[in-house]
Amino acid sequence: MEYRGFEERSGKLAEVFSFGRVKVDNPDYIRGLKACLSKKGAERINCGFELVKQFQPFDPENPKKVFLKDLLNQFAEKAGIKGKKRVRIFTAVDSIIDEEFGTDAFIEVLEDDGTNSILRFDGSINKKKLEENFSKDVILLDLNALPDPMEDDGAYKRYVQNTAEESARKYAVKFSEKN
Numbered sequence: 001m002e003y004r005g006f007e008e009r010s011g012k013l014a015e016v017f018s019f020g021r022v023k024v025d026n027p028d029y030i031r032g033l034k035a036c037l038s039k040k041g042a043e044r045i046n047c048g049f050e051l052v053k054q055f056q057p058f059d060p061e062n063p064k065k066v067f068l069k070d071l072l073n074q075f076a077e078k079a080g081i082k083g084k085k086r087v088r089i090f091t092a093v094d095s096i097i098d099e100e101f102g103t104d105a106f107i108e109v110l111e112d113d114g115t116n117s118i119l120r121f122d123g124s125i126n127k128k129k130l131e132e133n134f135s136k137d138v139i140l141l142d143l144n145a146l147p148d149p150m151e152d153d154g155a156y157k158r159y160v161q162n163t164a165e166e167s168a169r170k171y172a173v174k175f176s177e178k179n
Contacts, residue, residue, distance in 0.1 A: 018123055019093050020091040022098075051096065053090060063089055071107075074164030075164045087107060103120040104122050105120075107167065109171065119139065123141040
């Protein structure tokens with residue numbers, strides 16, 4: 001007998017393992033979520049990103065999750081960003097940003113002019129989703145292919161490096177569009 005929903009549930013476990021999880025059970029998060037849900041369009045998205053930033057399980061400049069820490073450091077290097085305080089990484093797992101906009105994590109670059117650039121990531125183990133991804137706005141990560149650094153450190157470092165390089169390219173395009 002096939003267990004329905006197992007792939008979705010194991011996919012959620014892979015996301016939480018890789019990215020962590022927003023503190024969605026916090027009563028203040030729930031109040032903020034209600035406020036965001038009352039908004040439409042860009043206001044709703046912006047509200048969601050701000051809400052997610054407030055309820056992180058870790059410091060976004062020094063995340064606990066090894067993959068996020070390594071990705072943040074490699075991205076900053078590949079994108080030529082000086083000083084860690086200009087770049088941060090956030091989990092969005094289980095948040096409004098995850099549920100409505102397909103974003104499990106994001107990197108925020110605080111620009112010199114006071115604006116910010118956001119690079120969105122969606123992690124998945126669903127082969128069909130991975131094959132059919134056409135989004136230019138979200139970097140899709142195959143969590144099936146994310147090696148365990150304790151088992152194969154070289155493969156893990158290559159995965160992080162490739163992801164950081166792709167992220168730096170997307171950032172360069174996004175940054176050049178601003179200027």
